[in-house]
Amino acid sequence: MTTLLAFLLTLGVLIVVHEYGHYRVALACGVKVLRFSVGFGRVLWRRTNAQGVEFTLSALPLGGYVRMLDSREGPVPPSWREQAFDQRPLRQRVAIVAAGPLANLALAVVLYAASAAWGVMAPKAVLSAPTAGSLAAQAGLQSGDWVQAWAAGEAEWQDVRAMPDLRWAVSQAVLNGQALRLRVSDSQGRHAHELRLATDTLAHQELDAATWARIGVGAPFSPAVMGALKPEGPAAQAGLREGDVVLSVDGRAVPDAATLREWVRSAPERVQRWHIERGAQRLELSVTPRRVEERDRVLGRIDAAVGQAPETVWVSESWPQALWQGVTRTGDMIGLSLRMFGRMLIGEASLKQLSGPLTIADAAGHSARQGVGDYLAFLALVSVSLGVLNLLPVPLLDGGHLVCYLFEGVSGRPVSEAWLLRLQRGGAALLLLMMSIALSNDVARLLGLP
Structure with missing residues (x-):
């Protein structure tokens, strides 16, 4: 039940925020909004406000839409013509389309900040023995070592408060092709020394289970009891x-x-x-x-x-620090998502990285059981992914519309109806393929298949 409720709340929050971005900017630009829908298919609930906007909740909650007045979809009364979406200046149409994904990215900043300010209980960065032959073993890390700070390349030292900080630092070092310096002591904080983790030798590799095994930074220390x-x-x-x-x-x-x-x-x-x-x-x-x-x-x-x-520690931030962390973490996740999509496109990363609704539901339930801070961080992660995904230049997605507007701005004329139809068909096929791959990955994970 926790998993189902957490999943539905995740979908509800992210869809509403995304569509609300489109909705508010459309109203600000003088466009008449006809419907604000959460979900697709049969309408389960509806209400119309004083401005004539119909708000609906539909049976299939895997998305939503804002329907605006548009002369391309049917006749528009002359008195309403200026309120039609397609009659607005190009800059306003761009703003309306971009507002949805940008709302998700702004939400991620707020959620990451709220998670950092609320705080999470996380394992202390005291390590188990690294895998023999791994980078951690070659660096000299041992069972019971406490990692207290890290620095990528020649950058300044940053504190490691708990294991998530260390894993984040390692993953960023691998993706950026940098070596990682670690400041380490024993579990009591004595005998501090510096080690070098050669993550630069794994530059740009996919961060799957095999790569983490080669790195050797695994589970936090636990006695053999x-x-x-x-x-x-x-x-x-x-x-x-x-x-x-x-x-x-x-x-x-x-x-x-x-x-x-x-x-x-x-x-x-x-x-x-x-x-x-x-x-x-x-x-x-x-x-x-x-x-x-x-x-x-x-x-x-x-x-x-x-x-x-x-052993666990409570990790939290003051609100000013939390807000800055929300901004930086969102920026880091945008970069990580774009690099991952790019690597999948050129075949450097496996399509098994794509996750569908079953994996998201499982992760939502797990994070909710961990606590409020963990669930907020999970919501932020999915919100970034949704924002970045919708900005990809794929027809039917917001990014596909923005590419069409870019063409219009450069050429001085809109994309023809014939080409729009071809692009939409191609985009629909590509999205269907991506959804099929993601769902098959979900099933494989549930069944424990490689």
Whole structure:
């Protein structure tokens, strides 16, 4: 229920803001608005205001529209002709069309600022052991290291308050082809030193799971303590109990829960010697992970939770700082979205990056359960994506209309009706293809397919 409500609220807010941008600027330009609709298809609710604008809520809530008086769509009374959209000056038509996406981008600034001011509870930037051979391991990062600041290239140092700050810094460094300097100490803040993460060697690569594995900055630190166990699982059968601290496996010291989980996954049906601490006792147990096939891989499972919740910190900003962060984060996300679309266009990024309504709904529910600050940040992210998507030069989208107006401004004449029809058909086919790919990606994610 939380997922459904969060998804519907997400759609409602973003659609209303987008269409309200068109609506308010149309009224300001003297254009007569006939209908403001949230959703498509059968009308479920309607109301008409004193100006004759019909506000409707329709059955399919995956979009909306503002219908304006337009002489191209039917006869217009002479007294209303100046109020028709197509009769307004070019600059006003541009403003009306651009207002929707720009409203989404402005909303993102407000939402990011509100999220930063409200605050979020996030894992402290204390790291688990990096993957062997990864950039983090080559840089000298170790289990329990606390990353306190970062700098890209020769830029100034910026504080790392929590893991999201660090992951954002790493992702930006990869996308910009820059090395990342890290200021690191132990978990108690002692022995501070500086390391260099060679993210410049991954310049412009797609930030998928494989790339993150090569980087090696993974889960936050969590001690190797056993959590809940399934009664008939391998862990319970081996004699493990909740609260047991795992000291070593086959003679290798266990630095953290993430490492222990990886050793379990890599040993299906192989007997392991676990040394554990249970209160004042130290015991040796034989544990045999069961075999599981997952996504064409053979993995080990012990049917038990491994690790505790990582240490968390509350991260919030004053309103002036939050507003500035809203502006900068929105700008960064616009750049990131444009680069990603561009890379997908030229084949440097996978089309699997496209997400549809199922993935958005799942993310909406997850962020809502995390808290208000997380949900506001999620809304901001989707609002940026919606704004950028609508500004792409694709017929039927706002960006496609703006390209037509650019042609009109340069040539002095509008695009012909015949060409408009061809472009709209091509745009409809392209949008249908994008929606199909996004939906198939959603289904693949839900089914756990590669």
